[in-house]
């Protein structure tokens with residue numbers, strides 16, 4: 184189910200405030216449903232972006248949300264949204280899937296955080312898994328880290344506006360993912376990884 188209409192966005196924010204017991208939600212991501220992955224909006228769920236941004240801007244002016252983020256947006260949609268004041272963008276992106284590099288760069292030049300979903304290629308079948316990529320595996324062995332750590336460390340080294348949200352249900356993986364803070368990829372590793380696409 185999508186909830187794209189402006190009145191639905193407001194109702195969802197109000198419901199979240201109540202269920203979380205908060206006065207303000209620090210940041211709300213507007214998840215567009217124009218393209219895969221996920222449900223595609225049709226009919227009255229196909230809503231103009233400006234109408235959605237107006238609803239979220241009102242909620243921000245009322246103090247109910249602290250900031251507006253966007254998710255699953257195109258370059259032109261981000262350009263259209265910039266005047267509203269956007270704090271973060273959450274699109275699919277990882278070392279093997281860099282179609283959205285121009286959007287990342289637009290975020291960088293506008294001081295907007297880039298929060299890639301599927302930073303490891305996800306747990307879904309059909310999506311390329313970064314940890315299975317042969318060059319990533321070789322680099323991980325040489326640096327004595329795991330392939331997933333190489334994937335995440337590359338993201339942090341690639342651009343200064345990247346925030347990581349890897350998903351895991353495994354405590355060991357969680358510890359590995361937190362530990363990338365202290366992992367530095369050398370020039371050889373960076374040059375191989377940058378050249379993968």
Ligand SMILES: NC(=O)c1ccc[n+]([C@@H]2O[C@H](COP(=O)([O-])OP(=O)(O)OC[C@H]3O[C@@H](n4cnc5c(N)ncnc54)[C@H](OP(=O)(O)O)[C@@H]3O)[C@@H](O)[C@H]2O)c1
Pocket residue numbers: 214221254255273274299300301302303304305306307314329331332348349350351352353355356357359360
């Ligand atoms: N905005 C959107 O439209 C959108 C869409 C999709 C996802 N998201 C969000 O993006 C975030 C990440 O997405 P995701 O979790 O689907 O994909 P992901 O972070 O790329 O990959 C998660 C997969 O990687 C495995 N993994 C995690 N850490 C690992 C490690 N250290 N070593 C080996 N395997 C590891 C996980 O398995 P284990 O559980 O076994 O560790 C899981 O199968 C989530 O917060 C999700 O909610 C947003």
